[in-house]
Amino acid sequence: MDSNDDLPIVDVLTFITDELLHTYRSCVGEKDKEKSIIEFLERLDDDKSILKLKTINIEIKSDLDWFNVSRPLTISELRGKIVILDFFTYCCINCMHVLPELHSIQDSFPPESGLVIIGC
Incomplete structure (x- = not known):
């Protein structure tokens, strides 16, 4: 993508995430999926x-409810990391189908690797 200073941030973010998602989904095996994320992180x-x-x-x-963490996360703690925000409900079957994939990603890339998954 050519840099365009006038392009809104949300458009840049959408392009980048669409590109990453397309590359990830086009991968055949787990090794290829892992490689696609590593290549993304490297650039x-x-x-x-x-x-x-x-x-x-x-x-x-700061007044949000947080689960499965010892304290609320801050943007400064997440800076420099890839953050996947998963917006879901437990009554949504599509949301439930995504969970195994998120678990696989989290197992392959723990937070120490630079990737953090946050469920909303």
């Missing part, structure tokens, strides 16, 4: 469109 510091996303200054509200 984080060089891709101009990703650099534009790094300029965003937002913060997570």
Whole structure:
């Protein structure tokens, strides 16, 4: 993608996530899927469109309820990581079908690797 300073941040984010999703889904086996994510993570510091996303200054509200963490997460703790936000409900069958894939990704890429999955 050519860098365009006038392109809205949400469009840049949409393009990047669509590209990653297409590449991931086109992979045949788990090794290829893992390789596609590794290649994506390796280009984080060089891709101009990703650099534009790094300029965003937002913060997570501190009064939210958090589960399975010892304390609320902050944007500063997540900076420099790939964060997958999974918006779901337990009554949605499609949401339930995504969970095994998220577990597989989390097993392959624990938070120490630079990838964090947050369920919303």
